[in-house]
Amino acid sequence: MSRRITESIPPSSPHWHGQPGEAVAAGLDSPEAGLSRDEARARLHRFGPNQLPGVAPTPWWRRLLRQFHNLLIYILLGAAVLAALMQHWVDTGVILAVVLVNAIIGYIQEGRAEQALQAIRAMLSAKATVSRDGERLRIDAVELVPGDRVWLTAGDKVPADIRLLKASRLQAQEAALTGESVPVAKDGEPVAEDADLGDRRSMLYSGTLITQGQGMGVVVATGVCTELGKINRLLATVEELTTPLIRQMSGFAKTLTLVILSLAMLVFVLGLLRGQEPQMLFMAVVSLAVAAIPEGLPAILTVALAIGVTRMARCRAIIRRLPAVETLGAVSVICSDKTGTLTRNEMMVASLVLADARYRVEGSGYAPEGALCRLDGVGHPSGALAPLLQACVLCNDSRLVRAEQGWRVEGDPMEGALLTLALKGGLDPAELQQRYPRSGEIPFDSRYKYMASRHRGPDGSHFLVVKGAPDVLLTLCREEHGGQPLEQGRWLRVMEEIAAGGQRVLGVAIKSLAPDDAEGELQHRQLELGLRLLGLVGLMDPPREEAIAAVAECHRAGIQVKMITGDHGITAAAIAARLGLHNHDEVLTGRELEQLTDAELCERVQSVNVFARTTPEHKLRLVQALQERGAVVAMTGDGVNDAPALKRADVGVAMGQGGTEAAKEASEMVLTDDNFATITRAVHEGRTVYDNLKKAIIFLLPVNGGESLSIILALLLALTLPIEPLQILWVNMVSSIGLAMALAFESSEPGVMRRPPRDPCAPILSRFLIWRILLVSSLFTIGIFGVFQWSLAAGHEVGYARTLAVNTLVAMEVWYLFSVRRLYSKGPAWNGWRSLRPALLAVSVVLFLQLFFTYTPIMQLWFGTRPLTAGHVLLTIGIGLAAFLMLALEKRLIKTEGR
Numbered sequence: 001m002s003r004r005i006t007e008s009i010p011p012s013s014p015h016w017h018g019q020p021g022e023a024v025a026a027g028l029d030s031p032e033a034g035l036s037r038d039e040a041r042a043r044l045h046r047f048g049p050n051q052l053p054g055v056a057p058t059p060w061w062r063r064l065l066r067q068f069h070n071l072l073i074y075i076l077l078g079a080a081v082l083a084a085l086m087q088h089w090v091d092t093g094v095i096l097a098v099v100l101v102n103a104i105i106g107y108i109q110e111g112r113a114e115q116a117l118q119a120i121r122a123m124l125s126a127k128a129t130v131s132r133d134g135e136r137l138r139i140d141a142v143e144l145v146p147g148d149r150v151w152l153t154a155g156d157k158v159p160a161d162i163r164l165l166k167a168s169r170l171q172a173q174e175a176a177l178t179g180e181s182v183p184v185a186k187d188g189e190p191v192a193e194d195a196d197l198g199d200r201r202s203m204l205y206s207g208t209l210i211t212q213g214q215g216m217g218v219v220v221a222t223g224v225c226t227e228l229g230k231i232n233r234l235l236a237t238v239e240e241l242t243t244p245l246i247r248q249m250s251g252f253a254k255t256l257t258l259v260i261l262s263l264a265m266l267v268f269v270l271g272l273l274r275g276q277e278p279q280m281l282f283m284a285v286v287s288l289a290v291a292a293i294p295e296g297l298p299a300i301l302t303v304a305l306a307i308g309v310t311r312m313a314r315c316r317a318i319i320r321r322l323p324a325v326e327t328l329g330a331v332s333v334i335c336s337d338k339t340g341t342l343t344r345n346e347m348m349v350a351s352l353v354l355a356d357a358r359y360r361v362e363g364s365g366y367a368p369e370g371a372l373c374r375l376d377g378v379g380h381p382s383g384a385l386a387p388l389l390q391a392c393v394l395c396n397d398s399r400l401v402r403a404e405q406g407w408r409v410e411g412d413p414m415e416g417a418l419l420t421l422a423l424k425g426g427l428d429p430a431e432l433q434q435r436y437p438r439s440g441e442i443p444f445d446s447r448y449k450y451m452a453s454r455h456r457g458p459d460g461s462h463f464l465v466v467k468g469a470p471d472v473l474l475t476l477c478r479e480e481h482g483g484q485p486l487e488q489g490r491w492l493r494v495m496e497e498i499a500a501g502g503q504r505v506l507g508v509a510i511k512s513l514a515p516d517d518a519e520g521e522l523q524h525r526q527l528e529l530g531l532r533l534l535g536l537v538g539l540m541d542p543p544r545e546e547a548i549a550a551v552a553e554c555h556r557a558g559i560q561v562k563m564i565t566g567d568h569g570i571t572a573a574a575i576a577a578r579l580g581l582h583n584h585d586e587v588l589t590g591r592e593l594e595q596l597t598d599a600e601l602c603e604r605v606q607s608v609n610v611f612a613r614t615t616p617e618h619k620l621r622l623v624q625a626l627q628e629r630g631a632v633v634a635m636t637g638d639g640v641n642d643a644p645a646l647k648r649a650d651v652g653v654a655m656g657q658g659g660t661e662a663a664k665e666a667s668e669m670v671l672t673d674d675n676f677a678t679i680t681r682a683v684h685e686g687r688t689v690y691d692n693l694k695k696a697i698i699f700l701l702p703v704n705g706g707e708s709l710s711i712i713l714a715l716l717l718a719l720t721l722p723i724e725p726l727q728i729l730w731v732n733m734v735s736s737i738g739l740a741m742a743l744a745f746e747s748s749e750p751g752v753m754r755r756p757p758r759d760p761c762a763p764i765l766s767r768f769l770i771w772r773i774l775l776v777s778s779l780f781t782i783g784i785f786g787v788f789q790w791s792l793a794a795g796h797e798v799g800y801a802r803t804l805a806v807n808t809l810v811a812m813e814v815w816y817l818f819s820v821r822r823l824y825s826k827g828p829a830w831n832g833w834r835s836l837r838p839a840l841l842a843v844s845v846v847l848f849l850q851l852f853f854t855y856t857p858i859m860q861l862w863f864g865t866r867p868l869t870a871g872h873v874l875l876t877i878g879i880g881l882a883a884f885l886m887l888a889l890e891k892r893l894i895k896t897e898g899r
Helices: 003-008 021-027 037-047 060-066 071-085 089-109 116-121 227-237 244-273 278-292 297-314 324-328 338-342 385-394 413-424 429-435 470-476 488-500 545-556 569-579 590-594 598-607 616-628 640-648 661-666 677-716 725-744 767-793 798-820 833-855 857-863 870-893
Strands: 127-132 135-140 149-153 161-173 209-221 317-319 333-336 348-353 358-361 372-374 399-403 406-410 438-445 450-456 462-468 477-480 504-513 531-540 560-564 587-589 610-612 633-637 651-655 669-671
Touching: 021 161, 021 209, 071 089, 149 161, 161 438, 227 616, 227 640, 244 278, 244 677, 278 677, 297 317, 297 324, 297 677, 297 725, 317 677, 324 651, 324 677, 333 338, 333 616, 338 560, 338 569, 348 413, 348 488, 385 413, 385 429, 385 462, 385 504, 385 531, 399 413, 406 413, 413 429, 413 504, 413 531, 462 470, 470 477, 470 488, 470 504, 470 531, 488 504, 488 531, 488 569, 531 569, 545 560, 545 569, 545 677, 560 569, 560 616, 569 587, 569 610, 587 590, 590 610, 590 616, 598 616, 616 633, 616 640, 633 640, 640 651, 640 661, 651 661, 669 677, 677 725, 677 767, 677 798, 725 798, 725 833, 725 857, 767 798, 767 870, 798 833, 798 870, 833 857
Parallel strands: 333 560, 333 633, 477 531, 560 610, 587 610, 633 651, 651 669
Antiparallel strands: 127 135, 127 149, 149 209, 161 209, 317 669, 348 358, 348 531, 358 372, 399 406, 438 450, 450 462, 462 504, 504 531
């Protein structure tokens, strides 16, 4: 081939499926003998290897430095610099230690690096059988080029996008790419140019699996030009969002930073105007910064999220990225894939229509459990039922196997469903196949859309069994079971009725054979006369029972559930109705979606809950449209086609059992039981985690506020500071964190799943919380400053007065812990005994450490503390109890709404 021809070959074309196979081969200059080795090398140089590009991971040092990029950390570092300039080395060391500990915790908890692209690359086939120079060779799939002729058989992974030229009983499992729940029959006939991806029967796509038959085709796209490569490129461009909590905490940090800097500047300027020494003022600014910053908050945040991870793991939800725990609590929309997520990804027979009866088939999946219920109430079975069940077993090439994890099919899923049906009807497939041995067959082919098998009975008689597309079988049958003439119009209406219910329809027929027709190869002409229709079989991938309950739970919690699937619209609408989705009759297809502008889609996406025949680009666009409307979106899925939307969603949820590695690596959460109901439990835990974080914040900020106001008050009145910087750090990093940790273990408050999702744009501090912080800060200020001044007035030295002030602060913290345990209920502080145990343990530890802080010589040397008398210890406890009683009264008077 000339160089000019080689360079004219396009790397990919959207219309290969619509062109005749010979035209595609000619357009790619692909001779029957295959490419020459020289030409293959030239094309490999032109198009590049058949692989997907990788992504360099973020260096560890950059991830570590990222932990210091926080406004509150900057203030602490500034305070450390000021302390060092004044040669207060102990203060400097302690502040830097606090910063370093927070950075290390953040670095460890950041999670694993993104690996979704590597997981998609692993889906590519390692080897391929090609024709080169008239020989069949087994080569590395990475060496495939457009124009190569590739041979495929059952069990092969498709190594590139291929236009089929030859096919024999060929089927491919494309669920990971299209969402189609059953293998798709393939052939070499062109289809419509505007056919959806799942309807392109003449194409095989990279990363899918050949489940049956064999075929040969020409490679039309490799590497990044394949459909899999398009998803890879799409995934690489998807922007990861920050979580609602991170956004709220960022806004909170900016506000707090502005307040701290303003107060520090005000204190410094007022001090200079009053003639105070600059060095003393610098130390006061350091004290104020240390007092105002809730140093323990990053640690509390991490621990609360980690506890949520542990609780969710018990519910079979594995969290891959820590902030996703809290984000789940803010979810307002769940977009779910259908196949394998809301449904079982196991075919089952749902209905039977015979000449004289209709049946509903109970049960789910491949487990042979469930009854065949006659709908007309007649007690005895139809005379056509037993022959139909026998036919489903005999004209069948699959096996049903019982494994440790349940029943599974070896072969075609629809044939497995027919075997399950027979078992439900009381038949033994193995015994039946032995009693009626097969003596001939016509394998299924998409050209004639049926399979036929010939059998010999124990009495020496012979008969045919045929199953296939009902519209084809109706043209071959002349009568129904029992000898009645076939009413083709009635059966066509029944077929359409079953299909409208989202079921795949299969026809089953039988024919007795004369002795002359019982020998030799089975011919198609033998099916042309004498077939009797036994009935129609409706098959479907049923919804999970637990998913139905989970959808109802989501609706009660104010969460919308939307189904986004690659399957047909009729099937999607039927499953949506069974699941109880709102507005399940309105279906928006991928083709209709493409006609909408972004603004129009934002309007439609609010009301439409069922989206069918969607591509990865459609799923991603739907998630983005929902986010444009302010929704916090959780996206569930299991296929590589779901990966871009999983990555873009606020919470990507992958299936652990049936999901691809690409889906798992693109997600924040993996369900180990593939159970949609687990998501509702995870949302419940997420809401609890957020509640507990709010409790921790409302606990820590008044402590810091009380410390800060005490310092400001002392400076304004030109009095001695009631607490020194190192003592403040002790309180903030030991007692405050120790007590706040207990709040992370709090159980859920009543009605947590009966509230609407919170507004992700709302500030983390509501008006009530701000009021509570101001009130408690004032109480803490009065307690700290008042006891310090009282002690000085009583003649105690400064060190003793400061020790009394510190212990008063800790005592008030202890009592305040019990007050803040319940934000949404007005019950007593001891409500929720099981979660009270961590609080009691935390109080015990803090009291022990506080005694160590007050009475040991080494701590007295480092922190300037003095041993207190028993009477003064009781005084601190009494002050804390008084504050607790005042807050209990306030809780009774103030409404809880909006907290």
